[in-house]
Amino acid sequence: MLIAKIYVTLKPDVLDAPGTTVKSALETLGFEGLADVRIGKFIVLTLNSLTKEEAAARVEEMCRRLLANPVIEDYRVEVEGAAG
């Protein structure tokens, strides 16, 4: 089994409405010193019978076709574990 971890985040210049909301909620709870809050997706895929290279290529394609919106999001992929 291989584990692929995908971090999908809004591009830096895109307004992060959920992040802004969470920031004000945290401040309302009394937390100070918050300069910024950005919220993204953390996706963990468990993959069968692939080499690390095959898995990395396949996950990249999954990101391009479905998991990340290329207009407003960036993504980063990490593949872990040995095929088994």
Place this chain on the structure above:
Amino acid sequence: MLIAKIYVTLKPDVLDAPGTTVKSALETLGFEGLADVRIGKFIVLTLNSLTKEEAAARVEEMCRRLLANPVIEDYRVEVEGAAG
């Protein structure tokens, strides 16, 4: 500035409906070999004027009070960068 990265994920025994939906969508697109898909939140906080220890403690409290639901979610915190 300090950067705190928070990974909020559903506990392993909790059904991940969005993950299940994404898994079937990926399979519909022709991607094979997917054993599981789990989707969580990736939150990046930028913090002012704190030591790493103060930041870690404060972020832990933010997770307990707002950012993670202790009943169904686990969270992991990483604090990076030097105060300043």
